[in-house]
Amino acid sequence: MIPRYSRPEMVAIWQPETKFRIWFEIEAHAAQAMAKIGAIPQAAADTIWERGSQASFDVARIDEIEREVKHDVIAFLTHLAEHVGEDARFVHKGLTSSDVLDTCFNVQLTRAADILLADLDGLLAALKKRAFEHKTTPCIGRSHGIHAEPVTFGLKMAQAYAEFARCRDRLEAARTDIATCALSGAVGTFANVDPSVEAYVAAKLGLTAEPVSTQVIPRDRHAMFFATLGVVASSIERLAVEVRHLQRTEVLEAEEYFSPGQKGSSAMPHKRNPVLTENLTGLARMVRSYALPAMENVALWHERDISHSSVERMIGPDATVTLDFALARLTGVVDKLVVYPERMQENLDALGGLIHSQRVLLALVEAGASREEAYAQVQRNAMRVWQGEGDFLTFLKVDAEVTARLDAGALKALFDLGYHFKHVDTIFERVFGTAKG
Numbered sequence: 001m002i003p004r005y006s007r008p009e010m011v012a013i014w015q016p017e018t019k020f021r022i023w024f025e026i027e028a029h030a031a032q033a034m035a036k037i038g039a040i041p042q043a044a045a046d047t048i049w050e051r052g053s054q055a056s057f058d059v060a061r062i063d064e065i066e067r068e069v070k071h072d073v074i075a076f077l078t079h080l081a082e083h084v085g086e087d088a089r090f091v092h093k094g095l096t097s098s099d100v101l102d103t104c105f106n107v108q109l110t111r112a113a114d115i116l117l118a119d120l121d122g123l124l125a126a127l128k129k130r131a132f133e134h135k136t137t138p139c140i141g142r143s144h145g146i147h148a149e150p151v152t153f154g155l156k157m158a159q160a161y162a163e164f165a166r167c168r169d170r171l172e173a174a175r176t177d178i179a180t181c182a183l184s185g186a187v188g189t190f191a192n193v194d195p196s197v198e199a200y201v202a203a204k205l206g207l208t209a210e211p212v213s214t215q216v217i218p219r220d221r222h223a224m225f226f227a228t229l230g231v232v233a234s235s236i237e238r239l240a241v242e243v244r245h246l247q248r249t250e251v252l253e254a255e256e257y258f259s260p261g262q263k264g265s266s267a268m269p270h271k272r273n274p275v276l277t278e279n280l281t282g283l284a285r286m287v288r289s290y291a292l293p294a295m296e297n298v299a300l301w302h303e304r305d306i307s308h309s310s311v312e313r314m315i316g317p318d319a320t321v322t323l324d325f326a327l328a329r330l331t332g333v334v335d336k337l338v339v340y341p342e343r344m345q346e347n348l349d350a351l352g353g354l355i356h357s358q359r360v361l362l363a364l365v366e367a368g369a370s371r372e373e374a375y376a377q378v379q380r381n382a383m384r385v386w387q388g389e390g391d392f393l394t395f396l397k398v399d400a401e402v403t404a405r406l407d408a409g410a411l412k413a414l415f416d417l418g419y420h421f422k423h424v425d426t427i428f429e430r431v432f433g434t435a436k437g
Helices: 008-013 016-036 042-054 059-069 072-084 086-090 097-133 153-178 195-204 220-247 275-289 291-296 309-336 341-349 354-366 371-386 392-397 408-413 417-421 424-432
Strands: 138-143 146-152
Touching: 008 097, 008 309, 016 042, 016 059, 016 072, 016 097, 016 195, 042 072, 042 086, 059 072, 072 086, 072 097, 097 153, 097 220, 097 309, 097 424, 138 153, 138 341, 146 153, 146 354, 146 417, 153 220, 153 424, 220 275, 220 291, 220 309, 275 291, 275 309, 291 309, 354 371, 354 392, 371 392, 392 408
Parallel strands: none
Antiparallel strands: 138 146
């Protein structure tokens, strides 16, 4: 985790103190469940819960023990025994380390998912606000980076809203998928721990019992979780790249908010660079990179090995912390994005009316021309405009083959910008459930 790209609430999930507290809760809940079925004395379970709950787990002490025993869970259990006393002999009965590690990891991932879902809610709210604000603000749509036909800036925001709404649905599903608990013993057979213990602990932690866990929770769940984070990151980059392009000097239809006192370059005082969205592109690359090792973790040897362990110690915190930061940053970019409708109109007009070429083509076909004839007539006039000789409507009005089918009035009507926006309400209703903000 890099402090520069971290936010406290998400970081706290991955702190050692949080991890050890979750480990304790797993062990203490398991002890209570065992007491209920008579596997250990109820008094012992109560002592474990009471003394452990009051304990302040000393990370340095646990690390000291681990340096000797070379096992993190044993180090923790040894330290817990220092607080609990004699009844600590009933802690971890019938369990294996993976029961604690995997269940804790899934608790941490579900908590992280809850933060990310809240982040997405904030981003969706910002996108919806800007979409309705610019619902009818005309701008040029581009394909291959080249002017195509008119759209509205609100539609751009609506597209992003719909995409992130899908991201939210996927993350909600990934959270459900990862929220499982395994307390099934050494190779997952429950030989030394009753399945009711697992069910009890799962309920206490807001998880569900893993149907079959070998010694570990199957890593296909984790692969899907981190792949979902990667997809969210890709959607972040898509919108970030859109803003970066719109801020280019030659385009300048929108730009990141430039705060008072901000400086864009150490050498050139005039610069206003899209630094936030460029940063988001980089962060998205990092989050996506964590998906591949998560997928490679799926293939463990037999009932378990620990080749996944080092990977997850890194990607768990890094992927969630980075994505949390990126979503918050993107929300700020959208919320404060400076939009220039006048510049959008200038860019719409930049090609001398060529953006209406399809309407002219279709009108000629409807007037009796073959599609091949109509295409040739429209294209030859369009190419003259590309070469800087004049504007499109003027050339069409003096082209005898065109005017043989469409008079000047009919041609002019084809250049109505509003024609392209007649279904904007329909699209907004599909995306937001209403056409009114």
